[in-house]
Amino acid sequence: xxxxxxxxxxxxxxxxxxxxxxxxxxxxxxxxxxxxxxxxxxxxxxxxxxxxxxxxxxxxxxxxxxxxxxxxxxxxxxxxxxxxxxxxxxxxxxxxxxxxxxxxxxxxxxxxxxxxxxxxxxxxxxxxxxxxxxxxxxxxxxxxxxxxxxxxxxxxxxxxxxxxxxxxxxxxxxxxxxxxxxxxxxxxxxxxxxxxxxxxxxxxxxxxxxxxxxxxxxxxxxxxxxxxxxxxxxxxxxxxxxxxxxxxxxxxxxxxxxxxxxxxxxxxxxxxxxxxxxxxxxxxxxxxxxxxxxxxxxxxxxxxxxxxxxxxxxxxxxxxxxxxxxxxxxxxxxxxxxxxxxxxxxxxxxxxxxxxxxxxxxxxxxxxxxxxxxxxxxxxxxxxxxxxxxx
Numbered sequence: 001x002x003x004x005x006x007x008x009x010x011x012x013x014x015x016x017x018x019x020x021x022x023x024x025x026x027x028x029x030x031x032x033x034x035x036x037x038x039x040x041x042x043x044x045x046x047x048x049x050x051x052x053x054x055x056x057x058x059x060x061x062x063x064x065x066x067x068x069x070x071x072x073x074x075x076x077x078x079x080x081x082x083x084x085x086x087x088x089x090x091x092x093x094x095x096x097x098x099x100x101x102x103x104x105x106x107x108x109x110x111x112x113x114x115x116x117x118x119x120x121x122x123x124x125x126x127x128x129x130x131x132x133x134x135x136x137x138x139x140x141x142x143x144x145x146x147x148x149x150x151x152x153x154x155x156x157x158x159x160x161x162x163x164x165x166x167x168x169x170x171x172x173x174x175x176x177x178x179x180x181x182x183x184x185x186x187x188x189x190x191x192x193x194x195x196x197x198x199x200x201x202x203x204x205x206x207x208x209x210x211x212x213x214x215x216x217x218x219x220x221x222x223x224x225x226x227x228x229x230x231x232x233x234x235x236x237x238x239x240x241x242x243x244x245x246x247x248x249x250x251x252x253x254x255x256x257x258x259x260x261x262x263x264x265x266x267x268x269x270x271x272x273x274x275x276x277x278x279x280x281x282x283x284x285x286x287x288x289x290x291x292x293x294x295x296x297x298x299x300x301x302x303x304x305x306x307x308x309x310x311x312x313x314x315x316x317x318x319x320x321x322x323x324x325x326x327x328x329x330x331x332x333x334x335x336x337x338x339x340x341x342x343x344x345x346x347x348x349x350x351x352x353x354x355x356x357x358x359x360x361x362x363x364x365x366x367x368x369x370x371x372x373x374x375x376x377x378x379x380x381x382x383x384x385x386x387x388x389x390x391x
Contacts, residue, residue, distance in 0.1 A: 074160040074186050082157050082165070086172040089149070099287040100149055101173030102269025107146040108170030108384055109265060110139065111163075114206040115386040117252040121200040123387030124188060127162035131194030139207035142275030163188030167384045179264070179289035180377025185390050208247045210278065210326075210346040213238025217325055220308030226327065227304060232354050233327075233347055240351045240358075251386055257379040259352055259361035264376030266349060267293045277323040280330070280344040289373065294366040297353050302329035302345055311335070317342045 074082070092100050111129055114122030128134040129143065147166075154165055164186045171182045196202075211217075215234035218225055228234050248258045269286055271278035283292040305312065307324040311334045320330045320342050329345040332338070352358045365372040385391070 074157070074164065078157055078159060079168075079184075079186060082153065082160055082168060083172055085153050085156065086169050087176055089153070090173060090176045092149075095149075096270065097281075097287050099173075099177065100146075101177045101287060103143070103146040104149070104166075104169040104173045105265060105268050107143050108167050110143060110207060111166055112384045112386060113208075113247070113251070114202070115251045116206065117250065117386070119200070120387065121202060122206060124163055124167055124384050125388045126189065126191040126196060127166060128191050128194065128196055130162060131191070133194045133197045137204045137207060139204075139209065139276075141277075142272060160186070161188050161190045163190050170380075170384070174289065174377075174380070177268070177288045180373050180380070182377055182381050185385065185388075187390065188388055206247070206250070208243050208348055210276075210328075210348050211239070212242045214327075214347060217306070217327065220306050223304055223306055223309075223327070233304070233350070236347070236351055236354055239347055240355050243348055243351060244355075251383070253379070253382075255357050256361050256375065257382070259358055259365065260372065260375040260379045261383065262349065262352060263291065263294045263362065263365045263372055264289070264380065267291075271322075271328075271344070271346070273321075273323040277326045278328050278344070278346060279322045280320040280328075280342055282345065282349070283343060284341040291365050291369040291372045293349075294362055294372065296331070296343065297345060297349060298362065298366050300331045300340075300343070301333065302331060302350065303333050304328075305330050305332075309334075320344050 090100050091098060096102065107129075108124065111127060112124040114128075114134070116122050129140060129147065134140065135144065150165055150169055153169075154160070154162060157165075160168075167188070168184050168186075171184050173179075175181050213235050215226055226233055233239070244255070244258065248261075253261070266282045267286070267288075267290055270281035273279045283290070283296060285292060304327060305321065306327050307321050309321060312318055312320050312330065312332060315332055315337060317330065317332050320328075320332065322328050327347065329347070329350055331340055331343045352362045365375075
């Protein structure tokens with residue numbers, strides 16, 4: 001369950017650096033020098049992320065590529081070829097847990113999750129994360145990697161818009177990993193530049209924040225004061241209102257769809273301290289679709305931890321320590337060794353078990369994977385088509 005270190009990057013030699021692929025570590029002897037330390041690797045990774053915002057790079061929205069204002073006019077034959085290309089790159093042993101599906105699903109989720117039904121703004125139409133303003137949303141940290149992985153495919157098939165490519169990549173990722181097969185509708189139109197946010201008076205906060213409205217962060221030795229008598233985080237009701245009303249109701253989802261999206265989406269991938277500030281996977285098998293997230297959320301015992309909980313290190317669970325200032329739940333207990341895989345839950349995950357209306361659907365999905373697969377597929381398609389004018 002340990003995260004594969006990303007230590008080497010291949011860049012094309014052009015006017016600006018474009019990542020072609022992540023490669024696994026090479027033996028030091030083969031390199032003729034010592035392997036880089038984790039700190040050096042992280043610095044290299046950060047340098048790569050900085051390079052992605054270089055003015056003039058295709059992925060930054062430069063007009064040097066296919067006209068960004070043009071609606072995607074991809075024909076059926078090209079669409080099939082793009083699908084095939086996505087399937088071919090989906091398994092990548094040098095990235096995280098061997099699959100690009102989780103981060104591509106997150107890219108589609110976050111590019112779609114800005115939609116506001118009342119104002120008719122945001123959504124996947126536009127691929128606004130290519131530009132600095134939307135990319136800088138703290139909830140989008142780390143997604144430059146996903147956009148970079150798709151850049152070679154965009155260059156190979158220039159008639160498909162970034163907006164369509166990002167969503168299609170997630171759909172293929174779901175299908176490739178045993179998830180729902182979603183009928184993809186093309187036709188999204190890319191923003192020409194980042195002026196869209198200013199014109200629509202959009203601000204950050206449209207994506208869910210893991211600890212919004214919870215009681216303030218406290219030192220590790222006082223972490224117990226973050227919990228009420230029932231074991232819930234103090235202020236969880238406010239966090240629940242944030243997720244339900246400020247995020248999902250704003251987009252037009254109901255409670256059942258909210259739970260389906262979280263149960264289906266968080267079965268994939270993991271959190272990284274250098275990106276989101278949280279750490280570890282939600283489930284044991286994070287590159288294949290299942291209802292494991294729902295069952296584990298209900299059945300496992302969850303302990304609140306912060307960065308200072310060094311007891312996790314002694315139990316082989318150092319990967320579950322969040323960045324300083326953040327709190328999350330883990331399936332470990334101080335002084336209790338076990339053979340369980342390292343897993344975590346965010347406070348926004350825990351509210352599905354704490355809120356009685358959410359819990360009804362959580363329990364239903366925990367015992368019926370087929371129902372989750374169907375409901376998640378419908379909700380994800382709805383999410384990625386909000387504001388696109390397809391209906």
